Amino acid sequence: MSFNKTILTDPIHFLAFGFGSGLLPKAPGTWGTLIAIPIWLLLSQLSLEYYLLATALLSVLGIWICGASSEKLGVHDHGGIVWDEICGFLVAMIAIPVTWYWLLLGFILFRFFDIMKPWPIKILDKKVKGGFGIMIDDIIAGALAAVILQLALYFLN
Template identity: 60%
Template sequence: MSLAKTVFKSPVHLLAFGFGSGLVPFAPGTFGTLAAIPLYWILSLFPLWFYLLVVLVAAIVGIWLCGESAKRLGVHDHSGIVWDEFVGFWITMIAAPSGLIWILVGFVLFRIFDIWKPWPIYIVDDKVHGGFGIMLDDMIAGAYAVMIMQVLALFFG
């Protein structure tokens, strides 16, 4: 069975693969992050406490979801698993000013940290396994990016 058929037949894979965005054959993490933007836009309409609650639940569920998808595929961290990018981007956008420019800035910052993997992200990516490892490196990338977003918002928001 093709990977696409596997993804679209299983709710676990469908979510882990970002509703299919992780199936793009090049830069699936970038496409996964792009797919997270419409959901971010909807979440941004709610109060901050609700946004934070959704991100927390998405992170906790994501640990199981990404781990289970990887286990079923028999691949530690399949590049098509992009739920971690969804959560990492949503962390980046916590309390971000509204507007398309801020979404673009958040997208770029998150992708830079996710790809560059500065300390300790590269250690987590290499040493922490399972769903927790899949999620944690992107959550740290999101934490780095949200700090920069908040400084930028302070001066330019």
């Protein structure tokens, strides 16, 4: 069985690879973040409490999904595993208005922090292993983006 077929037919890999978006040849993290947009649009219709609960549940589930997929592949944090980007973007977009410009700013900020990996993200990315290690750097990248978005909302509104 080919690698792509394995990813698309195994439910754990399918989720970890962002419904197959992590299989795209260039910039899988960016594709994974794009896949997060319709999920965010759906969850943004919930109250803040339910949005936070859904994001937390998806993130905790992500620790298991990413860890299991990584273990099955025998590769720590395979580049195609993008469930962490999905959850990180959901963190970035907590309580953000549903408009194209806030969406674009959130996307850019999250991708910036995820790619650049400023302190403490870089340290966590290198030192923490397993599913938690795969998830934590993106969750913190999302949190840093969220802080900037919330400050922008505060000062611009």
